[in-house]
Amino acid sequence: MLPSLSPTMQCVGADALMLYFGDEISAATGAQVHSATALIDAHLGNDVVDLVPSYSSLLVIFDPLQFTHVEMTRRLRAIFQREAAEPSTGSRVVELPVYYAAETGPDLTTLAREAGLAVAEVIELHSAREYQVFAIGFAPGFAYLGELDERIARPRHASPRERVTAGSVGIADRQTAVYPADSPGGWNLIGRCPTRMFDPEGDPPMPVAVGDRVRFKPISREQYLALGGTLP
Amino acid sequence: MSMRVLHGGVLSLLQDAGRFGAHRLGLTNGGPMDFEAFHYCNQLLQNMPDCCAIEISVGGLQLESLVDTWVCLTGAEMPLLINDQECERWCVHPVAAGDRIRVEYAGRGCRAYLGVADGFRIPPYLGSASTVMREGVGGLNGVALQRNDQLPCQANVRRRRLYLPLSEQPRYPGQATVRVIPGYQQRHFNRTEQRRFFGAPYAVTERSDRMGYRLSGSAVRCNINGVLSEGICHGAIQIPPDGQPIVLLNDRQTIGGYPKMGAALRTDASRLAQLRPGDTVHFAAVTPGTARRILSLEQRFTLRKTLREH
Numbered sequence: 341m342l343p344s345l346s347p348t349m350q351c352v353g354a355d356a357l358m359l360y361f362g363d364e365i366s367a368a369t370g371a372q373v374h375s376a377t378a379l380i381d382a383h384l385g386n387d388v389v390d391l392v393p394s395y396s397s398l399l400v401i402f403d404p405l406q407f408t409h410v411e412m413t414r415r416l417r418a419i420f421q422r423e424a425a426e427p428s429t430g431s432r433v434v435e436l437p438v439y440y441a442a443e444t445g446p447d448l449t450t451l452a453r454e455a456g457l458a459v460a461e462v463i464e465l466h467s468a469r470e471y472q473v474f475a476i477g478f479a480p481g482f483a484y485l486g487e488l489d490e491r492i493a494r495p496r497h498a499s500p501r502e503r504v505t506a507g508s509v510g511i512a513d514r515q516t517a518v519y520p521a522d523s524p525g526g527w528n529l530i531g532r533c534p535t536r537m538f539d540p541e542g543d544p545p546m547p548v549a550v551g552d553r554v555r556f557k558p559i560s561r562e563q564y565l566a567l568g569g570t571l572p
Numbered sequence: 573m574s575m576r577v578l579h580g581g582v583l584s585l586l587q588d589a590g591r592f593g594a595h596r597l598g599l600t601n602g603g604p605m606d607f608e609a610f611h612y613c614n615q616l617l618q619n620m621p622d623c624c625a626i627e628i629s630v631g632g633l634q635l636e637s638l639v640d641t642w643v644c645l646t647g648a649e650m651p652l653l654i655n656d657q658e659c660e661r662w663c664v665h666p667v668a669a670g671d672r673i674r675v676e677y678a679g680r681g682c683r684a685y686l687g688v689a690d691g692f693r694i695p696p697y698l699g700s701a702s703t704v705m706r707e708g709v710g711g712l713n714g715v716a717l718q719r720n721d722q723l724p725c726q727a728n729v730r731r732r733r734l735y736l737p738l739s740e741q742p743r744y745p746g747q748a749t750v751r752v753i754p755g756y757q758q759r760h761f762n763r764t765e766q767r768r769f770f771g772a773p774y775a776v777t778e779r780s781d782r783m784g785y786r787l788s789g790s791a792v793r794c795n796i797n798g799v800l801s802e803g804i805c806h807g808a809i810q811i812p813p814d815g816q817p818i819v820l821l822n823d824r825q826t827i828g829g830y831p832k833m834g835a836a837l838r839t840d841a842s843r844l845a846q847l848r849p850g851d852t853v854h855f856a857a858v859t860p861g862t863a864r865r866i867l868s869l870e871q872r873f874t875l876r877k878t879l880r881e882h
Contacts, residue, residue, distance in 0.1 A: 352755035353835030354863045356805035365800060390595045392803025394827050399803025401595075404867055409860050475801055477827030480598040480707050484801070520598075521708075538597070540697065540709060546597055
């Protein structure tokens with residue numbers, strides 16, 4: 341059995357408690373955040389207003405007229421002590437197809453050159469790993485995936501592009517993500533994914549959730565177009 | 573049965589109490605920037621507390637009623653005219669099909685709420701009709717009201733003509749004291765920096781909107797540049813590298829990595845949202861216990877407030 345969860349808990353607002361599980365990006369910490377989120381969903385579902393899981397923290401929003409911080413802290417501790425953290429190996433693996441090319445990823449060639457790699461090697465390194473969904477934020481459906489192979493890690497552009505097309509696959513430091521909608525953005529773009537990351541009418545609206553694993557699968561131009569992908 | 577928009581004004585948005593439970597998809601809350609005025613709007617109209625109303629920023633909204641119903645305007649001091657006749661604010665008025673409702677520009681304050689009996693009937697998205705333009709969700713197609721929009725509402729509802737006496741109405745002076753529960757990265761701001769933050773006046777800048785109020789004044793330095801991106805609660809006060817505080821409000825991003833000093837109380841965030849560029853803000857620290865006492869006192873006070881009837 342896994343050890344029980346024992347995050348640091350801090351009052352961060354009149355209706356908010358922050359649970360810290362560590363201070364670094366790691367699969368182990370991410371798994372703890374995921375377990376805690378699942379436990380709270382299962383045991384406190386109706387008593388929390390919202391949850392924001394992220395890399396190493398979980399923000400719990402509650403109704404301050406219903407609970408004090410002390411009461412909420414006690415309830416959370418009780419759950420974490422009583423219930424073992426679920427092993428994260430059971431989480432889903434979601435495959436996202438990507439058409440890696442200069443026409444869909446305007447930074448692909450530059451990134452490869454700066455990394456001293458062939459374009460094919462960049463694609464190989466990006467699609468070889470299984471990534472963890474660490475957080476969802478910035479915009480509806482924007483999932484932060486990590487961690488990227490250090491050899492293809494690149495900082496964000498100093499000045500962001502005014503418009504990044506929906507589906508664009510980007511790299512920022514050791515993270516990667518698919519832009520769910522057309523938006524401004526500073527990540528290094530290496531390709532495009534035809535899967536919709538956020539569909540307001542969908543149920544669920546997103547193909548991934550925090551704690552899931554993601555693997556990118558390189559596809560050809562024809563496959564990309566057949567899956568509904570668009571070109572600039 | 574509906575009302576028709578003749579003029580959308582500067583920024584008029586359909587808002588109910590807000591969208592909750594969708595942070596995990598990356599969606600923010602939306603909802604009324606001034607919870608207090610929104611609350612009174614529905615209370616006066618004898619509506620359910622989360623009925624959808626129009627949040628009017630700055631002013632300039634014009635509607636034509638295509639139905640016999642009741643309306644009420646609360647919040648910022650924007651003159652209300654029905655068929656060019658000035659009408660009391662914070663008061664329920666009957667309107668008939670063909671009547672024109674005009675909300676002029678604000679004398680004081682920044683946001684007003686125009687409600688209708690039983691609320692505007694907007695299909696909810698993920699549990700809420702609140703418009704968040706940045707996300708393109710809620711309201712009518714996720715955008716601000718514009719000419720010829722049709723706003724569905726009920727006909728033949730019975731209402732009493734309640735009003736909130738002048739002495740009970742909130743005032744909107746050009747300044748606010750915002751009480752803050754210190755938290756998040758507070759310990760990474762040394763004592764001098766915290767004293768500065770809780771002592772100095774800050775001015776509301778032009779770059780203030782539904783996402784957040786950006787202030788300018790004495791720069792506050794943090795010992796760290798940032799943290800791993802983490803959840804941002806309503807009212808969280810972010811201090812970016814330039815040291816100028818940003819109070820994050822209804823349409824904020826749900827996660828972020830700038831250091832934060834703590835979070836503003838919701839009541840005070842409501843007052844802040846009524847400020848305009850150039851207005852003054854002071855911060856004051858309170859403990860979670862005090863915050864709770866303030867909250868329950870306010871709730872009792874609001875419940876006790878007697879609405880009168882014309």
